[in-house]
Amino acid sequence: xxxxxxxxxxxxxxxxxxxxxxxxxxxxxxxxxxxxxxxxxxxxxxxxxxxxxxxxxxxxxxxxxxxxxxxxxxxxxxxxxxxxxxxxxxxxxxxxxxxxxxxxxxxxxxxxxxxxxxxxxxxxxxxxxxxxxxxxxxxxxxxxxxxxxxxxxxxxxxxxxxxxxxxxxxxxxxxxxxxxxxxxxxxxxxxxxxxxxxxxxxxxxxxxxxxxxxxxxxxxxxxxxxxxxxxxxxxxxxxxxxxxxxxxxxxxxxxxxxxxxxxxxxxxxxxxxxxxxxxxxxxxxxxxxxxxxxxxxxxxxxxxxxxxxxxxxxxxxxxxxxxxxxxxxxxxxxxxxxxxxxxxxxxxxxxxxxxxxxxxxxxxxxxxxxxxxxxxxxxxxxxxxxxxxxxxxxxxxxxxxxxxxxxxxxxxxxxxxxxxxxxxxxxxxxxxxxxxxxxxxxxxxxxxxxxxxxxxxxxxxxxxxxxxxxxxxxxxxxx
Amino acid sequence: xxxxxxxxxxxxxxxxxxxxxxxxxxxxxxxxxxxxxxxxxxxxxxxxxxxxxxxxxxxxxxxxxxxxxxxxxxxxxxxxxxxxxxxxxxxxxxxxxxxxxxxxxxxxxxxxxxxxxxxxxxxxxxxxxxxxxxxxxxxxxxxxxxxxxxxxxxxxxxxxxxxxxxxxxxxxxxxxxxxxxxxxxxxxxxxxxxxxxxxxxxxxxxxxxxxxxxxxxxxxxxxxxxxxxxxxxxxxxxxxxxxxxxxxxxxxxxxxxxxxxxxxxxxxxxxxxxxxxxxxxxxxxxxxxxxxxxxxxxxxxxxxxxxxxxxxxxxxxxxxxxxxxxxxxxxxxxxxxxxxxxxxxxxxxxxxxxxxxxxxxxxxxxxxxxxxxx
Numbered sequence: 071x072x073x074x075x076x077x078x079x080x081x082x083x084x085x086x087x088x089x090x091x092x093x094x095x096x097x098x099x100x101x102x103x104x105x106x107x108x109x110x111x112x113x114x115x116x117x118x119x120x121x122x123x124x125x126x127x128x129x130x131x132x133x134x135x136x137x138x139x140x141x142x143x144x145x146x147x148x149x150x151x152x153x154x155x156x157x158x159x160x161x162x163x164x165x166x167x168x169x170x171x172x173x174x175x176x177x178x179x180x181x182x183x184x185x186x187x188x189x190x191x192x193x194x195x196x197x198x199x200x201x202x203x204x205x206x207x208x209x210x211x212x213x214x215x216x217x218x219x220x221x222x223x224x225x226x227x228x229x230x231x232x233x234x235x236x237x238x239x240x241x242x243x244x245x246x247x248x249x250x251x252x253x254x255x256x257x258x259x260x261x262x263x264x265x266x267x268x269x270x271x272x273x274x275x276x277x278x279x280x281x282x283x284x285x286x287x288x289x290x291x292x293x294x295x296x297x298x299x300x301x302x303x304x305x306x307x308x309x310x311x312x313x314x315x316x317x318x319x320x321x322x323x324x325x326x327x328x329x330x331x332x333x334x335x336x337x338x339x340x341x342x343x344x345x346x347x348x349x350x351x352x353x354x355x356x357x358x359x360x361x362x363x364x365x366x367x368x369x370x371x372x373x374x375x376x377x378x379x380x381x382x383x384x385x386x387x388x389x390x391x392x393x394x395x396x397x398x399x400x401x402x403x404x405x406x407x408x409x410x411x412x413x414x415x416x417x418x419x420x421x422x423x424x425x426x427x428x429x430x431x432x433x434x435x436x437x438x439x440x441x442x443x444x445x446x447x448x449x450x451x452x453x454x455x456x457x458x459x460x461x462x463x464x465x466x467x468x469x470x471x472x473x474x475x476x477x478x479x480x481x482x483x484x485x486x487x488x489x490x491x492x493x494x495x496x497x498x499x500x501x502x503x504x505x506x507x508x509x510x511x512x513x514x515x516x517x518x519x520x521x522x523x524x525x526x527x528x529x530x531x532x533x534x535x536x537x538x539x540x541x542x543x544x545x546x547x548x549x
Numbered sequence: 550x551x552x553x554x555x556x557x558x559x560x561x562x563x564x565x566x567x568x569x570x571x572x573x574x575x576x577x578x579x580x581x582x583x584x585x586x587x588x589x590x591x592x593x594x595x596x597x598x599x600x601x602x603x604x605x606x607x608x609x610x611x612x613x614x615x616x617x618x619x620x621x622x623x624x625x626x627x628x629x630x631x632x633x634x635x636x637x638x639x640x641x642x643x644x645x646x647x648x649x650x651x652x653x654x655x656x657x658x659x660x661x662x663x664x665x666x667x668x669x670x671x672x673x674x675x676x677x678x679x680x681x682x683x684x685x686x687x688x689x690x691x692x693x694x695x696x697x698x699x700x701x702x703x704x705x706x707x708x709x710x711x712x713x714x715x716x717x718x719x720x721x722x723x724x725x726x727x728x729x730x731x732x733x734x735x736x737x738x739x740x741x742x743x744x745x746x747x748x749x750x751x752x753x754x755x756x757x758x759x760x761x762x763x764x765x766x767x768x769x770x771x772x773x774x775x776x777x778x779x780x781x782x783x784x785x786x787x788x789x790x791x792x793x794x795x796x797x798x799x800x801x802x803x804x805x806x807x808x809x810x811x812x813x814x815x816x817x818x819x820x821x822x823x824x825x826x827x828x829x830x831x832x833x834x835x836x837x838x839x840x841x842x843x844x845x846x847x848x849x850x851x852x853x854x855x856x857x858x859x860x861x862x863x864x865x866x867x868x869x870x871x872x873x874x875x876x877x878x879x880x881x882x883x884x885x886x887x888x889x890x891x892x893x894x895x896x897x898x899x900x901x902x903x904x905x906x907x908x909x910x911x912x913x914x915x916x917x918x919x920x921x922x923x
Contacts, residue, residue: 184743185831207749229692240690242699243667258899263831265854266653266664268876268894269922270708270904274666274699278692295749318601324624324720362751363785366778373775421688424602453689454602493690501693508693509683516682516911517695523906535694 071118071159071499074533074545076166080146084123087144087168091126094136099174101125110151110169114216115159115500117470122149122163129174131249131257131287138285139255141168147529148253150281152224153195155216157417158498160228160280164533170285172223178202179288187246187263189290192223196230199291208293211238214494215406226286229278231494233402236452237328237361238294240494242277247290250276250283253525263290275520280496281531283524297361300328302398303371305378306352306385310334313354314427316381317451320358321424325373330452331357331402334431337409337446337459338401344408347401350385356451357402405448406459413444413461416473420484421493424454433483434458441476455493456484482507497535505537514540550586556673556681556712562587563710564679569919572706574610574648579638579881580705580892582918589647592712597687600625604670604687606715609647616646620718628719629665630656630809636819638881647711653703656813657754657771660746660851666702668717674701674709677912687715700907706918708911722773726783726800727754727808730768730793735759736836738768739853741793743832745770746852748789750782755852756812768793771809815857817848824882826866828856830875841870865890893922 088102101107102124112119123146128134141148151161151171163169175191176198182188183206190199196217199210213232214220220230226248231240238244247261260276261267276283307313317330333341333355342349349355356378360370371388378386389395401408409415422430431447438445438460449456458480462473481491481501485508491501505514514536521528521544528544553559563570569584576588589610597606600623607616613631620626631654635641648654650672655664662668671685684697701708730741738757745752754771761767770790772782779800787796799805811817818825823845830838832853839847839856846859858877860866863886867877876894879887896904905923909915 182833183747184833186747229696231690231692235690239663239667240692242696243663252899256899258903259897260900262874264829264875265659265851266655266703266829268829268878269896269900270907271653271666271699271703272900272903274696274702277699278696295747297751298749321603321720322601322623324723326720362778363749363781365781366774369775369777421690423599423604423688425599450690455688455690488686489688490686490691490693492693493688494692496692497694505694512680513682513684514694516676516680517684517697519910520695520697520700520907523903523910 072538073120073164073499074538076164080144080166081123083144087124087146090140091137094140095126095128095133099127099129101127110163113154113156113159113161115157115162115498118159118162118499120163120165122167122169123165125169125171127171127174131251134170134251134285134287135255135257137170138251138253142254142527142529145527145529147532149531150223150227150285152193152221152227153219155220156224156228156496156498158492158496158500160224160496160498160534162499172221172287175287182263183208185263186293187290188293189288190222192226192286192289193221196220196222196225203293207296209296210291210293211244212241222289223286226277226289227279227281228494228496231455233329233331233450236330236450237326242274244292245273245277245289246292248273248276248286249288251285251287253284253527253530261290280498280535282521282535283530298363299367300359300361301367301371302357302359302389302395303374304385304387304398305356305358305383306350307354307381308352308384310354310431311428312381313356316356316378318424319377320374321452323373323377325370327358327452328361329357329359330450332447332449332451333402333405334447336444337405337448340408340412340446341401341405344411345400345404347397349401352384357398402448409446409459409461414464415459415461416477418456418458418460418477418480419492419495420481420489421453421455422484422487422489424451426487427451427454430456430483430487434480437476437479441472443473443476454489478504499534502535503537511540518544550588552588552591554591556592556675559592559710559712560675560679560681563675563677566916569916572710572918574645574651575612575643577635577640577642577644578648578652579634579640580921582921584919587710589645589710595619596713603718604715605718606687606713607646608713609645609711611646612643613646613649614643621721624721625718626721627668627716628658628662629668630658630813631665632656633814637815637825646714650702650711650714651704651706657756657809657850660755660854661751661753666699669698669702669714670717671715672698672701672711673713674711676709677914677917682709685715689717705921707908707922710917722775724776724779724800725771725773725802725805726779726798727805728770728783728786728790728796728798730790731795731797732766733768733794735839737793738766738849739833739836741768741790742852744789745786748786750786754809754812757849758812758817759847760817769808769812812848812850815848818846818857818859821846821859822862823859824862824864824886825880826858826860826877827880828858828875828877830854830856830873834873838870838873842866843869862886867894896923
C-alpha cells in the first residue's frame, strides 16, 4: 500500500513546530522523541507502519483548537487518532504528520437519563460509555468487537457498527451531536440533545468521514434502557445455502432479533479447537439472539425454533441459563483469536445483500482455492456484513501481497452482487484504491468537494479514503 | 412546469437551466419557492423489493401510497411513519418518497425506530451542475466513502434532485396497543412520557394532546410487537403510569391506528386558523417552551422532543422562545410570514458557513430551491 512521500519542507520545521506547540500544550503532551513516536507508527492494520513527525495528546477542546490552528499555519498534515484500533489504517501516520490523539480526553461531561443522552469527551472508550450509565440500567448500543479499547472518536470517524446493529443501528443512528474542531482551529457545535438537528444533516456527513473533516472532541450519544433479558439460540446446518435461507425466513416472519451471527465450517473448527465452546461440527452455524421480558423471549424463541426446524437443522440449542448463553457466544467472540492462532489473517468487511449470501460464500471458497490460501467466514448475517478472514503467513515473502489480491477480488465480488467494500471498518488506506470499483469518478469528486468545504487545504488525514491518484491534485495544491 | 421521465432527461434540464428551479415531488408539504417548477412525479416505480433483506429501492417520484401498499402485501412498512401534511396544509395530491426523504419526514415512531434518514441506505441524485451522482447502496451496513445519503436526506432539494432512493423497511408487528393517561397537566404529562420512555418496555410512541376528545387532555403511550409481549408491556406500563392518574388501554387495531394517525398528522390543528410551527427540543424542556410559546393550541410528540404549536397568524414564535437547545420550523403560514421569518431556524454562524459552502459546491449556480434553507 503506497503512501505519499513526506513533505520535506514540513519535516524540516520540526523544531520550530515543537516550540510553537509547547506554548499551548504541556511538555508531556508533546511526543517528539523518535523512540516514543514509534508508539504511534500504526493502528490495528499493523502490516503498515510509519512513525509520525510528532504526536500530541491535548486535554481540552481548546487545546485541540490551538494545535490545529498551528498545524494549519505551518501547513502540516494532521492525522487524528482515537485508540488506534482501526483495521483499515485510518490513523496510519505519514513521516510529515502530527498525530492528534484524543486519548487523554475521556471524561463523561453530562448524564441525562430523563432525556436519554450522555455527553462525553471523544477519547472515552466505547464500553466505558455504557459503564458510565449502567448503574441505572442504560446502555450505549453500538458495540464494535473492539469496544473494550476503541474510542468514541474513532467510532464516529468510521461510523462503527457491531453485532447488535440489526436492531439498534450503527453509530450514526445513535449520535445526537458533536463538538468538532475544524482544521483552521474553529470550534463548531453540531446537533445537541434534541433528536434532529436543524438545517443540513452535517452530523450525518461528519459521522463516517474518517477524520477528514474535523477532529471531534465531544459527543452527545443516545442511551437506551436495557431490555429485561436476552437469550441466544444456536442452530447448525449442513449447508450455507440453507443457513442463509433460514436467516431470510426469520426476518420475513417479522421477528427482529438483536443479532444474527453466522460462522462457517473453517471458523467453527478453529474456534472449537481454540475455545472449546462445544459447537457442532457442521457446515454453517447461526447464533440468533432475542431480547425482552421472559414471556417475550419465550415467544420469539419459539418462533425462531419453528422456522429453523423447517430447514432440518443438524443442531438446535436454546440457552437455558446465563452459563449456556455465555458458551454459545464464547465461540463467536473468540473466532478472530482462534483464526489468529492458526496464522496471520486479514479481516475483510464487505457487505452484500442477504439474498446473495450462498452465492458469495461459494465464490469466496472457489477463489480462495485458486489463490492457494485458506479463509474462514464469520459475520453479521442479518445485515449481510461479511467478515472473511484470509489466512496468510507474514514471514513468507509474497504471502501478504497474495492475500491482499484475494481480498481485493472478494471485495469486488461484494460490489458486483450489489454490496459495498466496507460495512463497518471504513476505507482508510486499505480499500482506498478499490473505491473506483464501487464509485464512478464523479461520485468521488462530489465526496471530495465536501472535504474541500471543511478542509480546503487537505491537511486532515489527507491520504485516506480516496484513491491517491484521485486526490493527488488536491493534496499537491496544499504543499 | 417540467416533468422529466428519466434521470438523464432530468440531468439535462438542470444542466441547461438558466433560471432558478422550484423542485416539487407531490406538492403535499407546502414547500414552494420562486422559480420554474421541476416535478419528479414521472420518475416513478419500485425497482427492487426484497422482503427477506428488508430492502426497497424506488424512483423518487413513486408515491408513498404505492410503497405502503406494496410493503403491506408482505407484512412490512416504513417504520419511520412519515407524516401526511395534506390535512394540516389543506393540500391535495400524492406524497412522493423523494419528497419524504428530501424533507426527512418522520412521525411518532421516530422516538424509538429513528427518523427517515436513519432508514436511508442509498441515493441517486442530480446536482445543481447537472451531474448524476450515486452514494450509499442497497445494503444495511455501508461506510464506503462519505455518507452523502444522510446529507441528502433533509436537504429539501437544495443540494440536488433525488432520482432514486433505497430504504430499509421493517416488519409490521403483529399487534399494537395504546396505554392512555387522562387529564394530566403538561408538566405531569411530560413526566409520564419520560417514565414510559425510560422504561425497558420498548415504547414506540409517546404523545400528549392537551385538548383531546371532549377537550380533555390525554397522554398516549404505544407498544407494538407479538401479542403476548404487547399484553405484558401494556400491563406493566399501566401499573407504572398509575401514579399519574387514570390509565386506560386500547388494543382495537383501528382505534389504535386512528389515534396515532391523529398525532402523526396533527389532526387537532386541521380545522383551526393560525400558523403552525414544529419545535424540536430536549424533551424535558417541552413544558417550559410550551409556556413561552403563547400558543393557541399544542401537541407533544416524541416524548416531548417534538412540539407542534398553533399560533396567531404572523407571530414570531422564535422570538418568544429565545435561545434553547433545539430549533423551530415554520410549517404553515401566509407567504408573507414565511418571507419575514423564514421556514427554518437560523443556524449558529459556524454551521451556517459550512452549510452555505456545501450548497455552493453542490449547486454552484444557486438554482435549486434557491434561498429555501439560507
